Amino acid sequence: MSGFLGSGKSTLLSHLIEYEKQQGRRIGILMNELGEVSIDSSFVPENTPVQEMLNGCICCSIQGELSSKLYQLLENYELDAIYIEATGAAHPMDVLDGCTHLSIIAGVKVKAIITVVDAKLWHNRSEMKPRLNKLIEEQAKYADVVVLNKIDTVVEDDFEQTSVSIREFNPGGLLLPVTNAAIDPLLVLSTKHNQSIFTEHTESHVDRHLHLRTFTQQLFRPLDRIVFEKWLKTLPGRVFRGKGFVQLNEAPGVFMFQYAYGEPMFTRCSLNKSYQPVIVLIGDELDHERIREQLLELQYIVH
Numbered sequence: 001m002s003g004f005l006g007s008g009k010s011t012l013l014s015h016l017i018e019y020e021k022q023q024g025r026r027i028g029i030l031m032n033e034l035g036e037v038s039i040d041s042s043f044v045p046e047n048t049p050v051q052e053m054l055n056g057c058i059c060c061s062i063q064g065e066l067s068s069k070l071y072q073l074l075e076n077y078e079l080d081a082i083y084i085e086a087t088g089a090a091h092p093m094d095v096l097d098g099c100t101h102l103s104i105i106a107g108v109k110v111k112a113i114i115t116v117v118d119a120k121l122w123h124n125r126s127e128m129k130p131r132l133n134k135l136i137e138e139q140a141k142y143a144d145v146v147v148l149n150k151i152d153t154v155v156e157d158d159f160e161q162t163s164v165s166i167r168e169f170n171p172g173g174l175l176l177p178v179t180n181a182a183i184d185p186l187l188v189l190s191t192k193h194n195q196s197i198f199t200e201h202t203e204s205h206v207d208r209h210l211h212l213r214t215f216t217q218q219l220f221r222p223l224d225r226i227v228f229e230k231w232l233k234t235l236p237g238r239v240f241r242g243k244g245f246v247q248l249n250e251a252p253g254v255f256m257f258q259y260a261y262g263e264p265m266f267t268r269c270s271l272n273k274s275y276q277p278v279i280v281l282i283g284d285e286l287d288h289e290r291i292r293e294q295l296l297e298l299q300y301i302v303h
């Protein structure tokens, strides 16, 4: 769950927790707050596992902590779902990056990015600093569900304009105009949750409408590094991030693969641990079928 400061994330989360409880589902909460003391988690029912990430934002200082906190929730509890409430300053891309960390990718399926937008703030966002304006727009752009909250704070004309303008950034997502984040939980959680199983090729993306997608593909054979690097350069769409464990023809063992801003990096993994070779890609409008086919072929090509 993303959304600028004060947009209504905690209000929404409390509705969703209540609904999940009624459904008998076991949920965990991961909360990230900028301050040193947790405020938001105070409304979470006592028997709900909560992990807190305080004094920093997922998007900058404590991204690594996100995956380790998720790991702790996964290790210690049997959960049907985990809700992450990011700080108002977080970019959904950074949260998604943490959720697809290699240490947890086998146990996590990203279900949805829900962004809460403060209707009045959106309408007046041009008055904000350009960086914050952009963040608010990107939070809405990269969401499966945009909860357009606080519509009681805008007049009808401004509400119409706001809805149209959000649609321009995010034409495919579900747009829910509400007050007090009072959404119909069924609309948000309409897809039945599946405990994630790491299958041969898991399409762990957020929603078919979402631009920002993750793609996961298990590998069975070593790759030719040169062929693989050439292929990375030809990837369709904007691939922001890649990661994984790969075997390479040129050397025994498994390598951690990291890819950001067009530069791949391979680091040898410890021989004491076993790693399942896998590639994870995060990008804008990824063509899953094509990438999957190419990756399967790639395992049989040498330069």
Ligand SMILES: Nc1nc2c(ncn2[C@@H]2O[C@H](COP(=O)(O)OP(=O)(O)OP(=O)(O)O)[C@@H](O)[C@H]2O)c(=O)[nH]1
Pocket (backbone or CB within 6 Å): 003, 004, 005, 006, 007, 008, 009, 010, 011, 012, 040, 087, 088, 116, 149, 150, 151, 152, 153, 178, 179, 180, 181
């Ligand atoms: N007028 C109005 N106030 C609302 C609405 N929804 C939430 N609020 C209030 O807005 C304030 C902020 O709501 P939160 O749910 O704490 O917002 P948040 O996004 O979690 O805030 P941060 O954690 O600071 O980022 C609270 O005082 C809410 O009661 C709404 O639809 N209309």
